[in-house]
Amino acid sequence: MNDLNKICIFCGSSDGNDLAITDAAKKLGEIFAERNITLVYGAAKIGVMGTIAKSVLDNKGKVIGIIPNFLKKKEVVHLGLTQLITTENMHERKMKMQEESDGFIALPGGMGTFEELFEICTWLQLGLHQKPIGLLNVNGFYNDLINMLETMVRKGFLSMENYNLLLVDSNPIILLKKMEEFKKPNLPKWLDSDKT
Numbered sequence: 001m002n003d004l005n006k007i008c009i010f011c012g013s014s015d016g017n018d019l020a021i022t023d024a025a026k027k028l029g030e031i032f033a034e035r036n037i038t039l040v041y042g043a044a045k046i047g048v049m050g051t052i053a054k055s056v057l058d059n060k061g062k063v064i065g066i067i068p069n070f071l072k073k074k075e076v077v078h079l080g081l082t083q084l085i086t087t088e089n090m091h092e093r094k095m096k097m098q099e100e101s102d103g104f105i106a107l108p109g110g111m112g113t114f115e116e117l118f119e120i121c122t123w124l125q126l127g128l129h130q131k132p133i134g135l136l137n138v139n140g141f142y143n144d145l146i147n148m149l150e151t152m153v154r155k156g157f158l159s160m161e162n163y164n165l166l167l168v169d170s171n172p173i174i175l176l177k178k179m180e181e182f183k184k185p186n187l188p189k190w191l192d193s194d195k196t
Contacts, residue, residue, distance in 0.1 A: 001180050001181065002102065002103065002131075002132055002179060002180050002181075002182055003102060004037055004102045004103050004132075004176065004179060004180060005036075005037065005038060005102055006037065006038040006039075006040050006064070006100060006101050006102050007032070007037055007038075007039065007040065007101060007102065007103045007104065007105055007179075008040040008041065008097045008098070008100070008101035008103070008104045008105075009028075009039060009040070009041045009049075009052055009104075009105050009106075009107060010041075010104065010105070010106045010107070010109060010112075010113045010116040010117055010120075011025065011041070011047075011048040011049055011052065011106065011107035011108065011109045011113055012047045012048040012049065012107070012108060012109030012110055012112075012113055013042070013044050013046055013047040013048075013049050013109075013110075013112070014046075014047045014048070014109075014110065015047050015048065015051070016047075016048065016108060018108075018138075018139055018141070020138055020139040021048060021107070021108045021138050021139065021141065022048065022051055024107065024136065024138040024139075024172070025048050025051040025052040025055065025107060026051060026052070026055045027055075027172060028052055028055070028105075028107070028136070028172050029051070029052045029053070029054070029055025029056040029058075029059065029061070030055055030059050031172055031173065031176070032052075032055075032056050032061050033055075033056050033059030033060060033061030034059065035176075036061070037061070038061070038062040038063070038064060038082070039052065039053060039056045039061065039062070039063045039064070040064045040066065040097055040100045040101045041053060041063070041064075041065060041066070042065065042066065042067060042093075043065025043066055043067035043077055043078055043081065043084060043085075044065075044067070044076060044077065044078060045076050045077065045078035045079075046076045048107055048108065048109060050076075050078065052107070053065070053078055053081065057080060057081075057082075062082040062083075063078075063081045063082050063083075064081065064082060064083045064084075064085065064100060065077070065078055065081045065083070065084045065085065066085045066087060066093050066096050066097055066100070067084070067085075067086060067087070067093065068086070068087045068088065068089050068090050068092070068093045069086055069087070069088060069089075070089075072086060085100075094116065094119060094120075097116075098120065098123065098129055098131075101131065102131060103131050103132040103133070103134065103179050103182075104117075104120050104131065104132070104133045104134065105133075105134040105135070105136055105175065105179075106133075106134070106135050106136065106142075107136050107138065108138055108141040108142075114145075117133070117135070120133055121133055121165060121166060124165055124185070125162050125165065130184040130185070132167060132178070132179035132180075132182035133165065133166055133167065134166075134167045134168070134169070134175045134176075134178065134179050135166055135167065135168045135169075135175075136169070136170070136172060136175055137168055137169065137170045138170065139170075140170075142168070146168060149163055149166070150163075161185065165185060167179055167182065
């Protein structure tokens with residue numbers, strides 16, 4: 001069983017137009033606070049990011065926000081967090097998020113959410129971390145992405161082993177259970193220095 005004391009959330013800095021997504025962010029925040037899971041996220045108080053942070057804090061949970069200095073001037077930074085960490089740039093921000101977290105969940109979002117999700121998945125494939133990654137598929141938001149990943153498997157660009165590294169569910173409780181039970185993968189043979 002994996003100890004999920006701190007989970008990093010990747011999600012939109014916009015609200016979107018599907019209220020089910022906002023509701024899912026609120027619910028996940030409540031679950032985090034109830035289970036004493038610290039939220040690690042991008043430190044904004046706007047969009048889905050702001051919704052989940054507010055939910056955790058409203059329910060007396062802990063929130064760590066991580067933001068690069070240049071966005072601090074442009075984004076609406078949440079000033080009521082348990083801890084606010086400022087980094088020099090985006091790369092340092094993502095590295096800090098990875099270091100601070102025991103696992104990751106992507107909620108709906110845009111380009112930045114996808115970029116963060118795929119980078120952390122690639123790092124897992126390469127053995128740079130061995131932490132569970134969840135995709136909360138709210139109201140079918142990620143159905144097309146899942147179909148694309150299946151196409152990548154069929155076309156030989158993604159192994160089934162690596163496809164299965166991304167844990168998917170529409171129910172946050174079930175997703176967290178899958179993350180707790182996640183078994184760390186073996187390194188690919190070509191990356192395992194003991195076998196070369």
